Amino acid sequence: MGISDLDGEIASHQLYADPERMHAVFDRLRRDDPLHWTQAPGHPPFWAVSKHADVVEVGKHPDVFIAEPKTFLLDDEDLRVRIAETAATGGKLVRTMIHMDDPDHKKYRGLTQSYFMPANIKRLEAIVQDRARALVGRMLEREDGCEFCNEIAVWYPLQIIMTLLAVPESDHAYLLKLTQQFLAPKDPTLKRDGPEAQGKGAVAREYFAYFGKMLAERRAAPPTDDLGSLIAHAQVDGKPLGMMEAVSYYVILATAGHDTTSSSMGSGLYHLLRQPGELERLRARPEWMPSAVEEMFRHGTPVKHFVRTAARDHVLRGQTIRAGEEVALMYHCANFDDEVFEDPRAFRIDRSPNRHVAFGFGVHACLGQNLARASMRTFFQELLARTARIELLGDAAFIASNQVGGLKTLHVRVTPAAATAKAAQGEGAAA
Structure with missing residues (x-):
């Protein structure tokens, strides 16, 4: 049974703003044509890799499925703009680890x-603890509720990674805005406005201006133990990193280093509140926090896909992928594969095993996953310890991005644990 009628949606950014439709498309893709040759209107063709086993298989062969020349799907207009805006840099906006193959990677x-x-x-x-404590405190101060994604979640991992890079706090909001424009270039409320809105070139130029200045300052100073200095003074093959590679290192840490965690925080809280029984189970069994966090990553899967290009012919699921053809590793889709995850749409804080691929798989697996896990555990431990109740206020909204994304808005209200205890004591005295 063909599913060519879904090709446009498989390649779409807008699909991820509608979770129910997204899952309907994913379910059909995995069931009817799990390795689907996708010919979306206005896009170069590609293989959509939707099954967990196939995503893992591709990850095991980085010599066959290479990261260059493309990381994300680009439509014909994106490609035209990209070619124009990178004419002076050999087709590259940035050159981070996710863009590299071995031996450079x-x-x-x-x-x-x-x-x-x-x-x-x-x-x-x-x-990590200091940032979690401060932001949960901010939530507790807002008696009328807060918008969790933009008032809390985006700032927590951002502040952590910027502290590690020794970036001044006064610059955090500016770098957050650039990150959102870079990773959600099609979302109507996050994308860049104005004449330079078509591609990512203008954002990349701002990144290079900011981090290029930071690189020069760090290289002019003696080495320190912060991450920014480490990169500035690092060497590869006995030579300092080139400008493209050094600034790109800062860019990947400033983007993937926090946006993926903030997206997972929003998704995690959203699913806990949609299944309040799981929230209360987690309050009662805090030792389940590590497995709960893994389930948050699985459900959120902030990196929606990566593209790999076949360096030579390879047979996958009985299909021959030809040299030069692109494959899109549909991580979010693979994380709901019912051959791997029992009742995959259910959010279970004690799900075990949980072999999700939210951090990718193989040599390109997320470098910062240990920090992401520790940050998530710390924040939710702090949140549950200091609240008696968390309420979901209204509907949530999701980012329209097939690159990196998650929730865009999530309105919640929390009741402090101490206030609830005092109120209960007062009621007892009155009785």
């Missing part, structure tokens, strides 16, 4: 890999 990843290992993450606990 291994070399550049190795520069900061130890920084994000569990042993070092433990040394960051005070920073």
Whole structure:
């Protein structure tokens, strides 16, 4: 049974703003044509890889399915704009680890890999705890409720990663705006406005202006132990990083380093509130927080897809993918595969095993996943410990992006645990 009538939706940004429609498309894709040759109007053709096993299989063969030359799906107009805006840089806006193949990928990843290992993450606990405490406090101050995504979630991982980079707090809001424009270029409320709104080139130029200045300042100063200095003074093959690679390193940390975690926070709280029984189970069994966080990542899957290009012919699920053809690894789709996840639409805080691919798979698996997990655990532990009740106010809205996204708005109101205890004592005295 063909599903060519869905090709436009499979490639669409707007699909991700409508979760029910998204899941209907995903369910049909996995069931009827799990490795689907997609010919969406106005797009170059590509293979949509929708099954968990196939996403993992592609991840096991980075020599066959390479990261260059394209990371995300681009329609014909996107490609035209990209070619025009990168004419002077060899077709590249940035060159981060996610754009690299080995041997460069291994070399550049190795520069900061130890920084994000569990042993070092433990040394960051005070920073993470401090940010969580302050933001939960902000929620408690808002008796009329708050908009969780933009008032709380975006700031928490942003403040953490910017602290690690030693970026001044006065610049945080500016870099957040650039990140949202860079990762959701089609969302009507987040995309860049004006004559430079078509592509990502204008955003990239602003990133390079900001981080280029920071790079020069860090290189002119003696090395310190912050992440920004580490990158500025790092060497590959005995030479300092080039301007493109060094600034791109800052860009990937400033974007993927926080946007994916904030998206997962919004999704996590949303699903807990939609299934209040799970929220109360988590309050009663805080030892389940690690597995609850994994379920938040699975349901949210902030990175919706990555593109890989076949370097040579390869047979996958009985189909021959030819050299030069593109495959889109549909991570969000794969994380609801019922061959891997029992009752996949259910949100279960104790789901085990939970072999989600929200962090990717293989050599390109997310470098910062340990920090993301620790940050999420800390925030939700703080939130549940200091609240007696969390209410969902109205409907949530989702970002229209097939690249990186999640919830755009989530209005909630919290009742402080201490206030509830005092009220209960007062009622007892009155009785």
